[in-house]
Amino acid sequence: KDKESGKIISDLSSVDDKYIVLKGGKGGKGNTKFATPTRQAPDFAEPGMPGEERHVTLELKLLADVGLLGFPNVGKSTLLSKVSKAQPKIANYHFTTLEPNLGVVAMPGINPFVIADIPGIIEGASEGVGLGIQFLRHIERTRLLLHIVDVSGIEGRNPVEDFIKINEELKKYKLDLTDRPQIVVMNKLDLLYDKSYLDEFRKEIEGLGYSEIYAISAATGEGVAEVMKACAEKLQTIPVIETIYDVEDFFIPEIKQFTYDVEIDEEGVFVVSGSFVDRLLNAVDIHNPSHLRYFHKVLGNKGVLDRLKEMGIEDGDFIRLNDFEFEYYA
Structure with a gap:
């Protein structure tokens, strides 16, 4: 059962019944995936993304005649x-x-x-x-x-x-x-x-x-x-x-879309927020230069940089994702 709502996620009452309650995060890529002729042993690997989380209650009901x-x-x-x-x-x-x-x-x-x-x-x-x-x-x-x-x-x-x-x-x-x-x-x-x-x-x-x-x-x-x-x-x-x-007895999980939003705060900082940001920051080490290159690549692939350009970002402006803040240069 989902602990918060008390509703049933699954009832395993027959032999060999199985149910996936939560899915693990998407796996990352090993460092060999980033090897090039000039960088044959890269020190960077793409981390896996976090899996789903939920508090559940496991309830035993004996099966007897x-x-x-x-x-x-x-x-x-x-x-x-x-x-x-x-x-x-x-x-x-x-x-x-x-x-x-x-x-x-x-x-x-x-x-x-x-x-x-x-x-x-x-x-x-x-x-x-x-x-x-x-x-x-x-x-x-x-x-x-x-x-x-x-x-x-x-x-x-x-x-x-x-x-x-x-x-x-x-x-x-x-x-x-x-x-x-x-x-x-x-x-x-x-x-x-x-x-x-x-x-x-x-x-x-x-x-x-x-x-x-x-x-x-x-x-x-x-x-x-x-x-x-x-x-x-x-x-x-x-x-x-x-x-x-x-x-109505059953729990219907909310389908989470990993979205983001961009706004400009009173100090002129471009603030990127949303579930996408949390997932991205969990997957990278912002203190590792190789990881940061991957970080910027993802921002480009997901359309975040294009969105910032549409909002008028210029070189030297600051971008903040949660507690991580950095300067923008095209």
Whole structure:
């Protein structure tokens, strides 16, 4: 993205995508290009011109088939470690995971898929609370969401309220994320004292419009294979998501013409200004006589000297380009 405007320069979302953000300056000529029969080893070389400059923001969005969604400490990292060779940090405190982790699920009888452990999202994440927006953007490219809910209640939170709050954050961040298919996973069965709560939770979630609900224990592995199989089957029916942008989302670079202007100041000095001047002075060493010969040649080739003559310049008059001032002699 262009840092100043925040608009998109390019979105590299496919394998082998490439984009030239900035172009380097035109190369100069080596000293051999200026060799003559009488000057076989010239000490002058034409410098290259400066390249383009721009401040940009590089934003990473993970490319995964399935995104693990849920509050901190609901068991997302544990699940990822069980179904893939990924080794995320696992501990019993909030925000153990501070950056997304990717893993490939390759189990017998299913097509392999990539799963991403998205760091725990909290209420207010869509407005930047915590590291919310940094986490939410990784969900954009996932085709299927695996919403993990801690039904054990050991954190002292209401599992149904947790589920609703996370989906509210998705809706606030981007409306189309709520349309993304979701499989709901009731985790931490091994810590659930009253198993009858599973039916109660399932009934409430089904009332919200979600029908695919599974119960697992990521810690013991109970029910995990069934969920992964359901994900693989679901992915067969979900097309690859292409991000759709509006035309106004894109950054349109200003085409810079290297122009110059000439005016006479109150002291009678002919002042040449503009982007052409900056480029020329960056390319020459004004203290080198050979460079100065090239400097005067460029002024002639670009029509600057003809313009000065039209404005009535005479021998002995002064010309100024930025901080460089010199006398004119035809």
